[in-house]
Amino acid sequence: MLRRRLAFRIGWTLLLALPAVLDAQGPSGVWQTFETPHYRIHHAPEFAEWARRAAAQIESIHERVTSFVGYAPGRRVDVIVQDPAATANGLAFPFLDRPAIVLWTSPPEAETAIGYYHDWAEILLTHEMAHIVHLVRPRNRPATFLQRLSPLPLGPIMRKAPRWLIEGYATLVEGALTGSGRPYGTFRPMVIRRFGLEGKLPGYGALSSVSGWAGGVAPYLVGSTFLEWLEAREGKGSLQKLWKRLASRRGGDFTRAFRAVFGDPPEDLYDRFRAEMTAHALAEEQRLEKAGLVEGELWQKLEGATASPQVSPDGRRLLARRVPRPERGLLAVWDIEETEEERRAEERRREREEKLLEDPEEVPEKPAQPRPRRPKWTLPAIDRGAPREPRWMPDGERVL
Numbered sequence: 231m232l233r234r235r236l237a238f239r240i241g242w243t244l245l246l247a248l249p250a251v252l253d254a255q256g257p258s259g260v261w262q263t264f265e266t267p268h269y270r271i272h273h274a275p276e277f278a279e280w281a282r283r284a285a286a287q288i289e290s291i292h293e294r295v296t297s298f299v300g301y302a303p304g305r306r307v308d309v310i311v312q313d314p315a316a317t318a319n320g321l322a323f324p325f326l327d328r329p330a331i332v333l334w335t336s337p338p339e340a341e342t343a344i345g346y347y348h349d350w351a352e353i354l355l356t357h358e359m360a361h362i363v364h365l366v367r368p369r370n371r372p373a374t375f376l377q378r379l380s381p382l383p384l385g386p387i388m389r390k391a392p393r394w395l396i397e398g399y400a401t402l403v404e405g406a407l408t409g410s411g412r413p414y415g416t417f418r419p420m421v422i423r424r425f426g427l428e429g430k431l432p433g434y435g436a437l438s439s440v441s442g443w444a445g446g447v448a449p450y451l452v453g454s455t456f457l458e459w460l461e462a463r464e465g466k467g468s469l470q471k472l473w474k475r476l477a478s479r480r481g482g483d484f485t486r487a488f489r490a491v492f493g494d495p496p497e498d499l500y501d502r503f504r505a506e507m508t509a510h511a512l513a514e515e516q517r518l519e520k521a522g523l524v525e526g527e528l529w530q531k532l533e534g535a536t537a538s539p540q541v542s543p544d545g546r547r548l549l550a551r552r553v554p555r556p557e558r559g560l561l562a563v564w565d566i567e568e569t570e571e572e573r574r575a576e577e578r579r580r581e582r583e584e585k586l587l588e589d590p591e592e593v594p595e596k597p598a599q600p601r602p603r604r605p606k607w608t609l610p611a612i613d614r615g616a617p618r619e620p621r622w623m624p625d626g627e628r629v630l
Contacts (some may be wrong), residue, residue: 253460262495268292270302273311281311281337284351291355299363300470305333307362317618318344320354322400324363326383329366331358331545339618341537343447346415360403365396368478386477390484398443398453399469405454413458418451425452426511436499437577459503464492528600530564541566547606551620561620561629562605572603 264271264285271288275280288309296302307328318338323330337350347353365388368548388396405413410416425431432439432448437456439448461468469493475487488496534554541548548564568576579597586592611617621630 254443269309271309271311274473274480277311277335280351284309284311284333284355287352288355291352291359291407294364295359295403298407299360300401300473301363301367303329303363303366305329305366307359309333310461311335318342318350318354320358322358322365324362324365324385324388324473326366326368326385329362331362333358339537341417343415343417343421343451345413345417346412347410348408354406357400357404357411358612360400361396364399364403364473365391367473369477370428385565386481387473390476390481390487394449394453395457395484397449398455398457401454402457407497412450413454421447421451422455422507423511423514426508427515429508431504431507433504434497435568437500455507456500456503457563458491459506460499466475468492486538500512511613530600530603534558540621542622543624549620549628549629551617552608559611559617563609563629564603565609569606576601 234280260275261272262275262281263273264281266289269285269288271281271285296496305326305328310330310332312332313335315334316336317334318336319334321332322330333351333354335350338344338347340346344353351444365383365385367385367387368431401412404411422431432452437448437452457469472487472491473490475481476484481487482490485495492499532552532554534552536550536552539548539550546566548566550564551559552562553559583595587594609617622628623630
């Protein structure tokens with residue numbers, strides 16, 4: 231089990247790094263370096279100013295992160311600054327012998343989960359540094375023979391912790407130390423509330439999933455909220471106790487260490503968390519209804535993420551970018567009003583329904599609300615994401 235879990239985590243780390251490896255400047259390129267007491271920041275000449283700003287604040291961020299996590303790495307960390315895909319991202323490689331961070335300079339769009347921030351370099355450094363400081367804590371006992379033979383020296387927390395905890399904790403740190411990011415934006419509470427209202431908060435077994443739209447956001451958004459809930463329930467400093475227990479002589483596996491600190495298995499406490507989040511969402515919905523809040527009419531229920539909605543200048547069409555599944559972005563355009571084809575299809579459905587209901591043993595079939603509507607046009611993305619900031623041209627016939 232340990233070997234399979236470790237292989238998965240190593241594979242996942244390398245998979246995340248693949249775009250950077252393929253698209254970024256190679257080792258033979260022109261590299262420049264800023265050095266600080268704990269970091270080496272490597273960059274191509276075109277990123278010199280961005281790297282200089284990062285170097286100016288990296289030691290103060292280091293001091294805050296190490297104090298918050300409760301551990302300070304002994305090795306200097308290499309930081310690589312690049313922008314291979316013109317999108318917001320970062321990577322952390324928590325190897326015990328040579329930890330490294332990769333920072334992509336393009337900032338996120340405002341409507342994304344991490345779109346609420348004050349300084350992109352600060353929040354990106356805080357999140358990725360949290361990974362390093364959190365995960366390079368070594369064992370406080372000698373390594374086993376098999377662990378000494380491992381080609382990738384990883385600490386006990388990296389080997390034992392599930393993905394939701396790894397990403398959730400870095401997300402928690404990014405918010406706690408910057409006052410921005412996912413914990414302070416509107417996207418995270420919106421997702422938690424919507425999932426709660428629909429009874430779709432992921433089960434514990436799916437919390438670390440990498441498949442589906444929820445798999446892309448759940449470890450960050452739901453995982454960080456669960457960790458905040460755990461520490462509020464158990465008391466300040468309880469998460470630091472968990473990290474120490476995982477690296478201790480009697481640490482055991484993750485479930486055993488978690489139970490030693492919080493008193494119950496993670497699955498049981500997560501079920502309690504889900505119940506509370508659902509109850510809070512329903513109570514808030516009822517409160518807003520009593521206050522007379524009108525949310526508007528639901529037009530479509532779509533799988534995955536939908537962003538950048540924009541009505542055409544003539545008011546006849548709706549443009550939006552869609553990410554129905556991770557790395558499956560597209561642009562979609564709908565007719566706002568019901569089309570003649572849709573009207574005929576609805577008439578045929580009603581005629582079939584009326585004919586069936588002539589049989590007294592049949593019961594009427596309630597149609598889906600809102601009725602699903604297919605886009606008039608779609609344009610798949612040619613890369614791993616969706617086009618950024620699509621908008622109508624003035625003629626209302628073309629999209630930029």
